[in-house]
Amino acid sequence: MSEWKQKRFWKAVSVAETENGFAVELDGRRVKTPAKAVLAVPSRPMAEAIAVEWDAQTESVNPNMMPVTRSANAAIDKVTHQHAAVADMLADYGDSDLLCYRAEMPTELVLRQSEIWDPALDWAADALGVRLEPRSGVLHTPQDPAALDHLRGLVHEMTPFQLAAFHDLVAMSGSLILGFAATKGWREASEIWDISRLDELWQEQQWGQDEEAQATADLKRRAFLHAKRFYDFS
Structure with missing residues (x-):
């Protein structure tokens, strides 16, 4: 879970459409799940909600303030x-x-x-x-x-x-x-x-x-x- 301990390094958060749905990008780099899969979600509204969570992070990433991200991670890394x-x-x-x-x-x-x-x-x-x-x-x-x-x-x-x-x-x-x-x-x-x-x-x-x-x-x-x-x- 080292992802959750990192400091904020990005300036811009964006949503990009991909072949597998919609991804969230930090300064153009796609967010990945704890298992290192690309965090690609099925709808733009979900991706936009995740982007809002990442953009709200300040000095370090706080998973307790990122419920949509955590649910998407669970869907990709576990339920799939x-x-x-x-x-x-x-x-x-x-x-x-x-x-x-x-x-x-x-x-x-x-x-x-x-x-x-x-x-x-x-x-x-x-x-x-x-x-x-x-x-x-x-x-x-x-x-x-x-x-x-x-x-x-x-x-x-x-x-x-x-x-x-x-x-x-x-x-x-x-x-x-x-x-x-x-x-x-x-x-x-x-x-x-x-x-x-x-x-x-x-x-x-x-x-x-x-x-x-x-x-x-x-x-x-x-x-x-x-x-x-x-x-x-x-």
């Missing part, structure tokens, strides 16, 4: 070479989707889960052609294998850049369905994030807010919203 494995890992969320495991009590929480989570499952039935079925309790009950195979196929169709974003949307929400809902614009990403946190928000209402837990949730929320933005760029 492990596409099938990453897709399978994310598709597996469908068989234990957050939206399908419901509380048995108290009644108010049961009703709230139904009110807020059922519309997402209904949306998936219409938009994705698959209906996952909710269960009461935490014991695993398999979903219809044909439904899971259909969802798996949709995940495998994603490009490495889409899959890099989808990874965070699914892993942070705990829901394959909400991941798809975010990518397809079912609702605003911030609302989808809140839907994924229904249980945590319920606990906060009952027992109060924990500052440390809230700080962690805020970080995850920003990462979730970034993943949606990155997916839209791709």
Whole structure:
């Protein structure tokens, strides 16, 4: 990761169209990933967002201020070479989707889960052609294998850049369905994030807010919203 330790040496940042998409150049030299591949991305808006991040660096490069660059690096250096494995890992969320495991009590929480989570499952039935079925309790009950195979196929169709974003949307929400809902614009990403946190928000209402837990949730929320933005760029 020596790339991240270098001092700023460039004066101008630009975007150049290439045979593989769009690259970012520093004084005419193309930016490379940590694995030394050319950082070529699929859209000009993504490349321009990366260029803004590089142009914002001052004395030294700070990766914490470069989320689009880091996501693009992950797509190129990691997901491209492990596409099938990453897709399978994310598709597996469908068989234990957050939206399908419901509380048995108290009644108010049961009703709230139904009110807020059922519309997402209904949306998936219409938009994705698959209906996952909710269960009461935490014991695993398999979903219809044909439904899971259909969802798996949709995940495998994603490009490495889409899959890099989808990874965070699914892993942070705990829901394959909400991941798809975010990518397809079912609702605003911030609302989808809140839907994924229904249980945590319920606990906060009952027992109060924990500052440390809230700080962690805020970080995850920003990462979730970034993943949606990155997916839209791709």
